[in-house]
Amino acid sequence: MIGIIIGVFTICALGMVGAGLQENINDTIADNANSLMISSIEEKHIDGNVVRGLSEKDINDIESAVKSVSSNYTIAVANSGYKNVKAGRDNAYAMVLGISDGGLEKVIKDMLEVGTVPKGPGSVVILSEYAERHNLHINSRLSTTNALGEPTTLRVVGIMESSTMTKMMAMSQDICLLFGTLDLHRNLLGTKDNLYGMCMVIVDDPYLLKPMANAIERKMNGKAYKDSDDKVTITNSFDTIDSLNDVLDMISIFRIALSSISLIVAAVAIVNVMLMSVKERTREIGILRSIRTFKRQILQMFIYEAGIIGFIGALIGVILACIAGPIVLYMMTKSLSLMLAPSVFCYIPIGILIGVAVCVLAGLYPALHAANLNPVDAMATD
Amino acid sequence: MTDVPVVELHDVTKVYRMPAGDVYALNHVNFSVKKGEFVAIMGPSGSGKSTLMNIIGCLDVPTSGVVKINGVATTDMSDDELTIHRRDTVGFIFQKFNLISLLTAYENVEYPLLLRYGRQDHSERVKKLLNMVGIPEDRMQHTPFELSGGQQQRVSIARALANDPTFLLCDEPTGNLDSKMSLQIMEILSGLHKEGRTVLMVTHNPETAEYADRTIIIKDGEIVS
Numbered sequence: 137m138i139g140i141i142i143g144v145f146t147i148c149a150l151g152m153v154g155a156g157l158q159e160n161i162n163d164t165i166a167d168n169a170n171s172l173m174i175s176s177i178e179e180k181h182i183d184g185n186v187v188r189g190l191s192e193k194d195i196n197d198i199e200s201a202v203k204s205v206s207s208n209y210t211i212a213v214a215n216s217g218y219k220n221v222k223a224g225r226d227n228a229y230a231m232v233l234g235i236s237d238g239g240l241e242k243v244i245k246d247m248l249e250v251g252t253v254p255k256g257p258g259s260v261v262i263l264s265e266y267a268e269r270h271n272l273h274i275n276s277r278l279s280t281t282n283a284l285g286e287p288t289t290l291r292v293v294g295i296m297e298s299s300t301m302t303k304m305m306a307m308s309q310d311i312c313l314l315f316g317t318l319d320l321h322r323n324l325l326g327t328k329d330n331l332y333g334m335c336m337v338i339v340d341d342p343y344l345l346k347p348m349a350n351a352i353e354r355k356m357n358g359k360a361y362k363d364s365d366d367k368v369t370i371t372n373s374f375d376t377i378d379s380l381n382d383v384l385d386m387i388s389i390f391r392i393a394l395s396s397i398s399l400i401v402a403a404v405a406i407v408n409v410m411l412m413s414v415k416e417r418t419r420e421i422g423i424l425r426s427i428r429t430f431k432r433q434i435l436q437m438f439i440y441e442a443g444i445i446g447f448i449g450a451l452i453g454v455i456l457a458c459i460a461g462p463i464v465l466y467m468m469t470k471s472l473s474l475m476l477a478p479s480v481f482c483y484i485p486i487g488i489l490i491g492v493a494v495c496v497l498a499g500l501y502p503a504l505h506a507a508n509l510n511p512v513d514a515m516a517t518d
Numbered sequence: 519m520t521d522v523p524v525v526e527l528h529d530v531t532k533v534y535r536m537p538a539g540d541v542y543a544l545n546h547v548n549f550s551v552k553k554g555e556f557v558a559i560m561g562p563s564g565s566g567k568s569t570l571m572n573i574i575g576c577l578d579v580p581t582s583g584v585v586k587i588n589g590v591a592t593t594d595m596s597d598d599e600l601t602i603h604r605r606d607t608v609g610f611i612f613q614k615f616n617l618i619s620l621l622t623a624y625e626n627v628e629y630p631l632l633l634r635y636g637r638q639d640h641s642e643r644v645k646k647l648l649n650m651v652g653i654p655e656d657r658m659q660h661t662p663f664e665l666s667g668g669q670q671q672r673v674s675i676a677r678a679l680a681n682d683p684t685f686l687l688c689d690e691p692t693g694n695l696d697s698k699m700s701l702q703i704m705e706i707l708s709g710l711h712k713e714g715r716t717v718l719m720v721t722h723n724p725e726t727a728e729y730a731d732r733t734i735i736i737k738d739g740e741i742v743s
Binding site: 419420422423424425426427428429430431432433510511512515 | 572575577578597598601602604605610612616617618619629630633634677681
């Protein structure tokens with residue numbers, strides 16, 4: 137009994153903690169690494185000037201490539217540029233990022249700590265690190281110059297946490313990121329042509345990014361994985377986190393190995409207990425056999441017994457795991473909401489099923505042994 | 519049907535293979551028991567009485583020879599067939615009573631009926647049987663541990679009769695009882711015999727053997743008389 141309790145407890149507790157961690161990391165990946173950034177490296181000649189950027193046609197091509205993989209995506213175009221801004225007395229070099237409407241909301245909404253999504257040419261969202269450093273709040277003003285060189289002020293409407301994507305954009309701690317609409321960009325930096333600096337594809341499932349990137353690569357750069365004469369470069373924010381998954385896989389193998397060992401130990405304990413139980417009742421089995429009990433009825437008796445031991449043991453194990461699992465999970469992730477995730481929750485029935493199955497299997501040998509006892513010999517023992 | 523013997527043994531031999539050499543527990547034994555007979559089997563210990571009992575009771579199979587119970591040979595039966603056969607024809611009474619200690623007197627008698635019909639018995643049959651062997655109503659819910667030896671043996675007689683067997687097979691039924699209790703048990707067995715039941719009894723007590731119509735004496739695996 138103790139054996140099976142420990143076995144089931146180990147499976148459940150490890151399973152829950154492991155699944156909870158995986159879930160947690162998946163959430164983190166989904167939050168942070170859910171986008172592709174595509175920028176042009178092809179030189180275009182417009183009105184005699186050499187420029188770089190993505191045309192409307194390029195964007196359409198990218199969208200059709202993305203659509204061929206999944207219809208569950210948001211596509212946005214963005215322009216960026218650099219500008220000096222002043223927050224109070226502090227001067228900062230800022231990267232102004234104007235994103236088209238749907239995309240802006242998608243990029244900002246989940247990461248917004250306070251405030252709203254910016255609208256119009258005069259409002260921006262800044263990163264929390266920058267806000268703290270320069271003591272900025274909602275409705276704080278930043279002063280800068282517009283595209284015509286006239287002084288203008290920007291209103292902070294939201295403060296957001298940083299993510300993998302923002303870190304990739306800012307590249308340096310000192311650069312302040314200003315998120316806003318395309319109008320903001322046009323207001324501050326003007327537009328020379330109808331090209332966009334960057335195209336973003338945002339998805340909910342980060343595992344879609346790889347095939348999407350490949351599809352875009354094929355469509356835009358000719359053959360996939362061909363390096364020369366490329367029209368665009370694609371940055372997949374998921375790549376940075378991909379290696380994390382390898383570590384997780386290793387952890388889950390370790391988890392399975394550990395719980396298998398405890399299950400084997402439990403099985404040995406069950407075989408032992410059941411054999412003792414058979415031994416103790418040898419005489420009784422002999423009597424039962426002599427007064428017309430079938431072999432299979434004896435077999436059933438012991439298998440039922442093993443099943444009941446298994447079920448009770450598994451139940452206790454699961455209950456203990458339900459106490460220990462959340463405690464450990466809470467200590468690691470500081471959140472209990474993960475306990476309700478299906479992949480975590482499903483370890484409860486799985487634990488009970490495995491516990492009963494192991495017990496019945498372990499009980500099979502002693503049960504067969506009992507059923508095959510010679511009634512005469514069995515009755516002769518005391 | 520009356521001329522078909524209840525138990526019939528032809529040339530039955532049982533050999534126990536031992537490292538020190540084969541032991542012939544039974545050596546070409548022939549005998550038969552007719553319906554309604556009360557037969558006592560006597561012999562010193564080690565003479566093969568118990569082996570004979572086990573073979574008649576379908577608990578064991580002979581090395582060679584034919585055992586016919588109710589005219590049916592048991593030699594080629596599978597284990598399940600033997601169990602069914604045992605259930606329907608043999609009522610065992612043991613020297614050590616062999617009641618199931620977890621169950622009450624009533625449940626011990628009910629058990630064979632449960633095995634046979636797969637449901638509880640509502641026909642008061644169990645109570646009738648227990649009354650017949652002299653277990654008072656207030657003792658029926660006691661476990662064997664709380665009953666005297668004589669009472670335990672009475673319960674085991676009731677259990678043996680539960681399935682209305684063709685014959686009763688008693689292995690030293692009075693071996694663990696004092697003379698007064700023995701007498702009472704033998705009166706019950708004798709009464710059953712008078713009602714027309716076939717009784718086979720192994721004993722080494724000449725007094726109990728006197729109740730029998732016929733005594734078979736066995737020695738060194740062979741029938742002497």
